[in-house]
Amino acid sequence: MATNRHNSLGLTDEQAVDIYRHMLLARKIDERMWLLNRAGKIPFVISCQGQEASQVGASFALDRSKDYVAPYYRDMGVVLSFGMTAKELMLSAFAKAEDPNSGGRQMPSHFGQKKNRILSQSSPVTTQLPHAVGVALAAKMEKKDFASFVSLGEGSSNQGDFHEGLNFAGVHHLPVITMVENNKYAISVPLDKQIASDNVSDRAQSYGMPGVTVDGNDPLAVYQEVKKARERAMNGEGPTLIEAVSYRFTAHSSDDDDRQYRESSEVEEAKKKDAIISFAAYLKEAGIMTDDAEQEISNEIDNMVNEATDYAESAPYPEPESALQYVYEE
Numbered sequence: 001m002a003t004n005r006h007n008s009l010g011l012t013d014e015q016a017v018d019i020y021r022h023m024l025l026a027r028k029i030d031e032r033m034w035l036l037n038r039a040g041k042i043p044f045v046i047s048c049q050g051q052e053a054s055q056v057g058a059s060f061a062l063d064r065s066k067d068y069v070a071p072y073y074r075d076m077g078v079v080l081s082f083g084m085t086a087k088e089l090m091l092s093a094f095a096k097a098e099d100p101n102s103g104g105r106q107m108p109s110h111f112g113q114k115k116n117r118i119l120s121q122s123s124p125v126t127t128q129l130p131h132a133v134g135v136a137l138a139a140k141m142e143k144k145d146f147a148s149f150v151s152l153g154e155g156s157s158n159q160g161d162f163h164e165g166l167n168f169a170g171v172h173h174l175p176v177i178t179m180v181e182n183n184k185y186a187i188s189v190p191l192d193k194q195i196a197s198d199n200v201s202d203r204a205q206s207y208g209m210p211g212v213t214v215d216g217n218d219p220l221a222v223y224q225e226v227k228k229a230r231e232r233a234m235n236g237e238g239p240t241l242i243e244a245v246s247y248r249f250t251a252h253s254s255d256d257d258d259r260q261y262r263e264s265s266e267v268e269e270a271k272k273k274d275a276i277i278s279f280a281a282y283l284k285e286a287g288i289m290t291d292d293a294e295q296e297i298s299n300e301i302d303n304m305v306n307e308a309t310d311y312a313e314s315a316p317y318p319e320p321e322s323a324l325q326y327v328y329e330e
Contacts, residue, residue, distance in 0.1 A: 053275035057219030155186025175233035216244030
């Protein structure tokens with residue numbers, strides 16, 4: 001990364017450090033959730049580790065005061081950037097009554113928060129894409145100046161909803177940005193067994209929109225492409241497909257054993273490109289973060305994660321009598 005690239009993209013020094021802070025917060029919450037799961041305290045984890053740069057870089061390129069996001073289950077970096085807190089994510093992991101996503105009713109990482117314009121999601125993969133396209137259609141019909149952003153894994157790009165959603169967005173020139181977070185595995189299925197084209201982004205031309213593949217380990221590269229896509233959307237030029245290529249550091253979920261389908265040496269090799277480490281190095285090289293400042297940020301986030309964990313663990317569960325609340329119309 002060239003020194004001060006962030007300035008040439010229109011980011012201030014403070015915003016660049018804030019990108020790093022959000023990436024590290026996502027990583028540390030995720031790591032804590034794995035420990036809690038292995039200790040038998042929370043039921044399930046589906047991880048963002050290795051994908052934080054794509055998620056946070058993209059979010060910072062959006063207008064986080066008015067754009068809508070339809071995240072997928074790994075998108076902790078996206079929802080944190082859009083205003084969800086560590087405490088709220090922990091409440092969800094522990095399935096507590098105060099969980100803002102669903103009041104403790106949904107699986108963890110099924111994000112949804114109306115005040116921050118995070119669309120609620122469902123377990124079947126890719127269903128969030130037509131929802132995001134619908135939000136973009138509403139923006140066009142009501143002549144409102146916001147974009148919708150949807151993210152998904154590359155495995156999801158083989159589902160019918162992906163093609164139907166992108167086709168509709170392309171035909172109607174809708175202000176929707178689709179970002180495929182290509183982490184190389186659809187659960188246990190490697191990329192070469194999923195997709196015959198060289199890149200997922202090659203599919204964009206079929207739907208009359210530009211497609212671009214970008215290094216998902218470089219938050220500034222992702223920021224640049226999403227920013228361009230948002231400008232296109234706001235200028236009435238329609239949708240964009242972005243493929244951010246990274247790697248999934250953990251098993252698919254806490255219930256998966258990834259040793260069955262990939263070598264641990266492959267994972268270790270991928271970790272050498274960990275964006276948390278490379279982006280911290282960039283910030284130091286650019287002269288906007290020192291070793292001391294890095295340690296301070298790390299300590300601050302550790303405290304935040306500890307506080308969030310303690311709060312969520314001791315918070316009350318939903319009352320049993322409320323089990324059907326929000327399920328059937330009252």
